[in-house]
Amino acid sequence: MPETPTLSVLETGQKERTVMRSLLNLAGVRNGGGTWQVMEEPGGDVTIIDVDSEEGESRWLELREAGHNPIALTRRREFAATHVLHKPLRSREFLDLLERVSAEDVPAPGSQRIEEPDRGGTPEWLGLEQSDDPEYATLAEHLRRQTWNSPVVLELSDWPRLVIDPGSGSWFYDGSIGDMKPQTFARPLPASAGKPVSSADLVDEVENVVRRPLSELKWFAGLAQSRGRLHPDLLGDVQFMLTQAPSEAMKNERYAQLARILIRAPLGIDELHRQSGESPENIAAFLNACYTTGRLLVNRAQQAAGF
Secondary structure (H helix, E strand, C coil), X not given: CCCCCEEEEECCCHHHHHHHHHHHHHHCCEECCEECEEECCCCCCEEEEEXXXXXXXXXXXXXXXXXXXXXXXXXXXXXXXXXXXXXXXXXXXXXXXXXXXXXXXXXXXXXXXXXXXCCCCCCCCCECCXXXXXXXXXXXXXXXXXXXXXXXXXXXXXXXXXXXEHHHCEEECCCCHHHCCHHHHCCCEEHHHEEECCHHHHHHHCCCCCEEEHHHHHHHHHHHCCXXXXXXXXXXXXXXXXXXXXXXXXXXXXXXXXXXXXXXXXECHHHHHHHHCCCHHHHHHHHHHHHHHCCEEEECCCCHHHX
């Protein structure tokens, strides 16, 4: 660690950043003889990312896949990360974890500091890995392909128990969608994981369980499979346009901006990146989710008249 180590705090609110600065100042935390400097940009010696938002978890996954090991700040008690910092912040947990992580002082492969992808210029768009077995796919892909055309129950190890009723355009889950783990929904599952449910049993299955629009599950599952990569159908010399903005997208400022751009006119992905100024990983997540919901038109002829 350098004499004055830096702590990158990303995707967090002002309250969390203020608390962290106060705790470090009050505790007089020192590492290598220097006090910690808290910064709101990437590139610190240690990085903390609030993963309780779609943007935060996307950034955390991106850095993990790049070989880094950022600290995950979350309210979720079972978030799968090497280093987890729970909300609300507690001074001892925060200071002990920071000391432990900085003591490891293990450089990421090929770099002494975390570097994010260059957001300027033209990014390289990579595709999602697909299973060789056609029976296996992510939940998003099963929903997009309409693998199940009658009510099914999904009940797998490490998965929440879901009831999906394509006929009524509904899904049922006894919990909050905010508690779901995106990394779980990114894993392929067999079509047989959806256990058929008769009409009579369906009534019992969904009794006292919240009914939700299936478009919501499609959107969430579409975002979860991204990890900064595009669905293979969206790669290449293509243009995109939205038939209608998914209501879920309009609840997020970044995705709403992308939706407004694609509603106006068909665009290639590089032009969408240029006009929006949005990060490649968020663009990939947005396009994947729109494709899963069936709202995204894809034109491989690169002719706007084809939409």
